[in-house]
Amino acid sequence: MVHLPIGIFLLLAAWEVAGSLARSRRLAWLPTLGDSQRTFILVLGAAAALLAAALGWLLGGRGDYDATLVEQHQWLGFATAGAAMLLLAFRRSAVLYRVSLPLFVVLLAIAAHWGGKLTHGTDYFVSSLPPVIARLFGYQPAIPAKKPAVTFDNALVFENVVQPILKERCESCHGSASTKGGLRLDSWAALAKGGKHGPVLKPGDWAASPLLRRIDLPAEAKEHMPPKGKPQLANDDLTLLDWWVAIGGPHAGPVAALDLPPAVEDVLTVRLPGGAARAVPDRAATLQAAAGLGHQLGILIRPLTPDGPWLEVNARLAGKAFDDAALARLAPIAPAIQWLDLGTTAVTDAGLEALAPTRGMQRLHLDQTAITDAGLARLAGFKQLHYLNLRSTAVTDKGVATLRTLPRLRALYLWQTAVSPAAVKALGDSLVDPRRIERWKSQEAEIDRLIAAEHFEGNTGESLRPESKPVPDPTPPPASPAPDKKQTP
Amino acid sequence: MNSPFDPAIVRRRQLEWSRRTFLGKSAQALGALALGSLINPRLLAAAEKAGQPWTGILGSPHFRPRAKRIIHLYMAGGPSHLDLFDYKPELNRIHGQPFPASFTNGQQLAQLQNTKLLARGSSFGFSRCGLSGQMISNLLPYTQQIADDLCIVRSMHTEQINHDPAHAFMNTGSIIKGRPSMGSWLLYGLGAETANLPGFIVLMSRGPSGGEQPVSARQWSAGFLPSRFQGVQFQSRGLPVHYVGNPDGVCQSMQRQVIDEIARLNGFHEEETLDPEIQTQVAQYELAFKMQTSVPDLADLSSEPAAIREMYGVKELGDGSFASNCLLARRLAERGVRFIQLYHRGWDQHGNLDTDIRDVCQRVDQASAALVKDLKQRGMLDDTLILWGGEFGRTPMGQGSGRDHHINAFSMWLAGGGIRGGLSWGSTDELGYRYLEDGQEMHVHDLHATMLATFGIDHEKLIYRFQGRDFRLTDVHGRVARGILA
Numbered sequence: 019m020v021h022l023p024i025g026i027f028l029l030l031a032a033w034e035v036a037g038s039l040a041r042s043r044r045l046a047w048l049p050t051l052g053d054s055q056r057t058f059i060l061v062l063g064a065a066a067a068l069l070a071a072a073l074g075w076l077l078g079g080r081g082d083y084d085a086t087l088v089e090q091h092q093w094l095g096f097a098t099a100g101a102a103m104l105l106l107a108f109r110r111s112a113v114l115y116r117v118s119l120p121l122f123v124v125l126l127a128i129a130a131h132w133g134g135k136l137t138h139g140t141d142y143f144v145s146s147l148p149p150v151i152a153r154l155f156g157y158q159p160a161i162p163a164k165k166p167a168v169t170f171d172n173a174l175v176f177e178n179v180v181q182p183i184l185k186e187r188c189e190s191c192h193g194s195a196s197t198k199g200g201l202r203l204d205s206w207a208a209l210a211k212g213g214k215h216g217p218v219l220k221p222g223d224w225a226a227s228p229l230l231r232r233i234d235l236p237a238e239a240k241e242h243m244p245p246k247g248k249p250q251l252a253n254d255d256l257t258l259l260d261w262w263v264a265i266g267g268p269h270a271g272p273v274a275a276l277d278l279p280p281a282v283e284d285v286l287t288v289r290l291p292g293g294a295a296r297a298v299p300d301r302a303a304t305l306q307a308a309a310g311l312g313h314q315l316g317i318l319i320r321p322l323t324p325d326g327p328w329l330e331v332n333a334r335l336a337g338k339a340f341d342d343a344a345l346a347r348l349a350p351i352a353p354a355i356q357w358l359d360l361g362t363t364a365v366t367d368a369g370l371e372a373l374a375p376t377r378g379m380q381r382l383h384l385d386q387t388a389i390t391d392a393g394l395a396r397l398a399g400f401k402q403l404h405y406l407n408l409r410s411t412a413v414t415d416k417g418v419a420t421l422r423t424l425p426r427l428r429a430l431y432l433w434q435t436a437v438s439p440a441a442v443k444a445l446g447d448s449l450v451d452p453r454r455i456e457r458w459k460s461q462e463a464e465i466d467r468l469i470a471a472e473h474f475e476g477n478t479g480e481s482l483r484p485e486s487k488p489v490p491d492p493t494p495p496p497a498s499p500a501p502d503k504k505q506t507p
Numbered sequence: 508m509n510s511p512f513d514p515a516i517v518r519r520r521q522l523e524w525s526r527r528t529f530l531g532k533s534a535q536a537l538g539a540l541a542l543g544s545l546i547n548p549r550l551l552a553a554a555e556k557a558g559q560p561w562t563g564i565l566g567s568p569h570f571r572p573r574a575k576r577i578i579h580l581y582m583a584g585g586p587s588h589l590d591l592f593d594y595k596p597e598l599n600r601i602h603g604q605p606f607p608a609s610f611t612n613g614q615q616l617a618q619l620q621n622t623k624l625l626a627r628g629s630s631f632g633f634s635r636c637g638l639s640g641q642m643i644s645n646l647l648p649y650t651q652q653i654a655d656d657l658c659i660v661r662s663m664h665t666e667q668i669n670h671d672p673a674h675a676f677m678n679t680g681s682i683i684k685g686r687p688s689m690g691s692w693l694l695y696g697l698g699a700e701t702a703n704l705p706g707f708i709v710l711m712s713r714g715p716s717g718g719e720q721p722v723s724a725r726q727w728s729a730g731f732l733p734s735r736f737q738g739v740q741f742q743s744r745g746l747p748v749h750y751v752g753n754p755d756g757v758c759q760s761m762q763r764q765v766i767d768e769i770a771r772l773n774g775f776h777e778e779e780t781l782d783p784e785i786q787t788q789v790a791q792y793e794l795a796f797k798m799q800t801s802v803p804d805l806a807d808l809s810s811e812p813a814a815i816r817e818m819y820g821v822k823e824l825g826d827g828s829f830a831s832n833c834l835l836a837r838r839l840a841e842r843g844v845r846f847i848q849l850y851h852r853g854w855d856q857h858g859n860l861d862t863d864i865r866d867v868c869q870r871v872d873q874a875s876a877a878l879v880k881d882l883k884q885r886g887m888l889d890d891t892l893i894l895w896g897g898e899f900g901r902t903p904m905g906q907g908s909g910r911d912h913h914i915n916a917f918s919m920w921l922a923g924g925g926i927r928g929g930l931s932w933g934s935t936d937e938l939g940y941r942y943l944e945d946g947q948e949m950h951v952h953d954l955h956a957t958m959l960a961t962f963g964i965d966h967e968k969l970i971y972r973f974q975g976r977d978f979r980l981t982d983v984h985g986r987v988a989r990g991i992l993a
Contacts, residue, residue, distance in 0.1 A: 231946070234989070253570070253965075260989070281571055318560075318700060321567035322963075335560075335701055335843055385886065407886035431886030 020070045023102070024130055026063040030056075031123050056109055064102040071099040083196050087136050094129035101125055140195055170290040175276065176206060176269040178290065180262050183255045184209075187244055206269040221267035230263055254285040284323045299354040301327040307350040315344050322356055328378065330357040337362055342369030352376045359383040361407065367393035374399070381405040385431070391417030398423045409433040415441035422448045560706070560843075561735075561790075563698035568963030573925020573993065574892040575700070577693070577958065578836050578847045580875055581894075583674070584720050584854030585917070587901035587910055588939065590629045590864055592918035593661050594642045595939040598903050599628035606904045610940045617668045617912040618857065619904060626938070627905030630861050639929030646868045649876035650920075655929040656879055656888070657920045658991050662933025662942035665899050665914050665951050670720045670855070673898035673914075678726045680955055680980050687730035687971075689955065690846035692980045694736040696969045697962060701843030703801035705739040705794065708839055709848045712743055712829040715866040719852040727848065731973045735787040738848065744827040747835065748802045762799070766792050805838055818881065820873040830874035837881055840891055854897055860909040879922050892924025892961050894954075903939045915941040919954070925961045927993045949988060956985035960992060 033051045040048040051059075074095050078088045101122050108114040134142055144152045168178050184203045190196065192203040201213025209229075212218050220226040232243040233251055244250055251259075261282045262268075273286065287298055304327045312319040316339060318332040329351060333340045341364040348355070355376050361383040370393050373379070379400045384393070385407045394417040397403065404426045410433070418441045421427060427449055432442065589595055606624040632645045636654035643651045643659075650657070667673040672682040679686040687695070690707035699706025709727050713719050727738025741747040753762055770789045777785040808816075808824045811834070821830045829851045836847045853867045875895055882888040900917025901910035916935040922928065933947040942948045949957075956966040959980065966985050970977040 234946075256989075284571055318562065320562065323571055324567050324569055332700060383886070405886075405889060409885055429886070429889060431884070433884040433886075 019073055020133060023063050023066040023070050023098075024126060026059060026066055027102070027123065027126055030059050030063065031119060034119060060102075060106040060109055064099070064106050067099040067102040071095045083136050084194060087132065087140070087195065091129065091132040091136055094125070094132055098126055098129045136195060138190065138195070168290060170286065171274055173273045173290045175262070175271055175273050179258055179273060179286070183251070183258065187249060187251050187255065190248070191244075219263065219267060221263065222265075223263075227263055230259060233259070254289075257281055257285055284326050284328075287326050299327040301325070304329065304351055304354040311347070311351065315340065315347060319351070327354045328356040329354045331355050332359045333363050334359050334361050334383070338364045340364060342366055342372070345369045346372040348372065353378065355379060357381040360387060361385040363387060365389070367396070370396040376400070377402070379403055383407045384411060385409040387411060389413065391420070394418070395420050397421070400424060402426055404428045407431040408435060411435055413437060418442065418445055421445055425449070560700065560702040561694070561698040563694075563696050565696050565964070565969070568697075569965035569968055570963050572961070572963030573890065574923070574961040575890040576840055576843075576845050576847070577892040577894065577924065578840060578878065579689075579849065579894045580878075580896075581848055581850045582854050582871070582897040583722050583850050583852045584670070584856075584897060585673075585899045585901055585912055586854040586897045587856065587860065587864060588661070588916065588918035589901065589903055589910075590631055590860070591644045591646060592642070592659055592920070593916070593935060593939050594633040595629070595903070595935075595937065597937040598626055598939055601626045601938075602628035607938070610936075610938060611904070615668055615914065619902065619906055619911045624904040626903060627910060637929065641929065641931055646865060647872045649873045653876045653879050653922070656883065656922050657928060658922065658926045658930040658932055659918060659920045660932045660949050660991075661916070661918045661935055662948045663896070663900070663917045663919050663951070663954070664942050664948065665917075668899065668912050668914050670898065671723060674722060674726050677898045677951055679730065680952060680982055684725065685730050686978070687732045687736065687980075688727050688738065689958070689980065690727060690738050690848065691729040691732050691736040692959075692969060693846050693962065695732050695971065696964055697845065699843060699845040702794070703797040704805070704839065704842055704844055706845040707736065707738040707848075708844055708846075709738045709740045709850065710743050710832040710835060711740065711850045711852070712827060712832050713852040714870055715853055715863055720855050722850050722852060731978070732971060733783055733787055735790050738846070741835070743825070743832050743835075745825050746802065746806050748798060751799055751802045753799070759799070762796065766796050801842070805835070805842065815881065819877040829871050830877075833874040833878045837878060840882070840887065841885075856901070856909045857911060858907045858909040882923065888923040890924060892926065892958065893922040894958070895920045921991070925993050927991055930991060932988065932991050947988070947990065950984070952981045952985035953988060955981050956987045957991065960987045
């Protein structure tokens, strides 16, 4: 609607210019504006300007936008509408008309520029000019040059991981210039405060956070955010936001101190490059080294992610043909292996030496191999290991005890081994984080409270503890009166 | 030998063919040349050198995978969710009374059309199971024991109310014939982890008699994907593959020579006609040769302790029972097969529900739970996805002494493979008639999308161009249920 009077008056101005140029013989082919046409366009333009001003006044009253900008644009708009009517009145007088038309176009441009500031942000125009020219207008790029580059080591979880997402995808409508729904997402305080309909974030609770629920709605849903037509959030953005809310939405603290699930690590490897603590192998070099190695050794080597260097190596299909010598040949790609399946192969304790540089190992299958406790001792450095399969091997309680040094170990499979349950329990006790136990205990109290308040569907009024009695079979339903036919569909 | 799709060879051929050759061969030749330029060369590159399996069209998954293989326990016929997983006390309360018309007005009915609709409650009790407190019927005592490993989805719904279209919908995402099944898409995308067995294997079992519906072999076809990705049905009675050994007087090395020679002759034919199905045939001969050794090893149960057989409830491997198939499925999973589908036909209880469903549960329950437990103790549950369910559910309205087909709500469970255990996802209204739209509804397309997501595949990106447009398993639908992924 607002662009209609702009278009009409620019057309008028262009036509007038063409008309005056048409007086010279060479440009006589240019069109001239006749009186009746001029009147028609001026009337249309003035009507459109009045309508735009009225609608703009109504929209401004909603309070979604920055108050100062709105007021300035409002008066400019009224002035434009008034000037349009004056222009209509001046059309007969050649002098007045020729003077006021250019002035009017300038006024129109200024009013429109303020409109742009309202919708796209205060810096929308200068920020898209080449930097040399932008600086003449006093525009400073947002990032000050003094700050050190953000790497994984010094990244802060809210400022460098979450805030850039909100800034890029949400700030155009939920920022300083435009505040739809009364919600601003450009600072932690604003995010915590919420908007017109209340808080948008409940730390730790995905389901009670409208911010995430609306992003997760299907794209066609009315309430889906960002709205249709605006740039949408990428899958990686969603992964990071989900994780951030799940860990309680911290707004301070470094990323490196947090326990990152593999999916989140993948995304952050790409977004926060560098950092000495996490020497990430180079993807291109790794894939080049791996190419052909799989064929030569008769095993499967595949990347785990589309853009990271991490590899999955499956030697199971080579079976007994894969031995320590073959394992040693994996040395060039060892730092990049995260999943390694050596089950049913011929590797021994000595062969595991070759895996020494594999600091990033997460899943290791050693089932049905000749591994013993000595081999387990070699796994001490795998700080990222969370899955270890030792079934049907010759390990004993002593070997299992050495696994205490693996802080991330979550799944350990010891079926058909000589390990005793006591040893496993001791290992579990030494690995479990006592703070987690406390959190679970407090959540259990909450569950008990909910049970008491009968908030569960299907609750038959009995206790929900595992020892509770099952619901007894009700008496069989009475036989239906119709005879039973054998159905052949 | 070089693949005939090597660009250098194609170019040479294009130069060699004179006008006479063109006129002589005309339509077939032109078509074949065009075909050659359309097919993705990666699909047909002779990558199976030295026993390397086909590793899929995707160079790497779209995001980090969780599952590596899937066992689909397909309960064909439509298990009654109201008697198995969906506890509806309100339905029991109005048993025998007319079913409220507000639910059924305008909704599709199968055989219950033009009959009086009366509510039918469940004759079986439910219990809260495990630490997660999932409600599971007392008909499934073994499944109750593994409740903490299951994610029970109660808001499943589909669009096809009769068996064959519903099977097609569940397997291929469409009722239009000629579309590839789930297993074929997976093989196309990721390949298998073995070159000695087919990557997609199907096993069938049945019982009790009377509740069976046929399942067409079209359900595991590769559709428009090259036929090397189609499912292979193994026998559930006797040896998994009959006549797998050599005839008398033929030794393995002679067999090898025969196959190499046939492959060479096929190669000549392929250079002439550029038909990709010839490559499929060469690959299948190779696979058959490998299976001559791998299948007897697969069927050799002497390494299975009696305790394992008892856990599954197997009386004898190869007796055609679901339990025997489950044990075989576990062995297949250990050998790198990507997609194993076990059909059990016998859930179509239009009548005699109370007796027949007890019977079929006894055949299926123990083995399903044992499969989960067995994979778990071997450490394979983390990367094996198990799906249990049918093609649709059954009506809360009675049909004689049974229930009719129902598309608006049914239940499935998922376990392993990166799925959160001990979780109930989605629910139905108070009579079990329709799923609730609370963000946790799961359409068949959503199930497909979620299943592909556990393999690290973005369901919108695994596509195949056919008849001028890009096809995918979920077609233009499907939403990943991120809440059930661990």
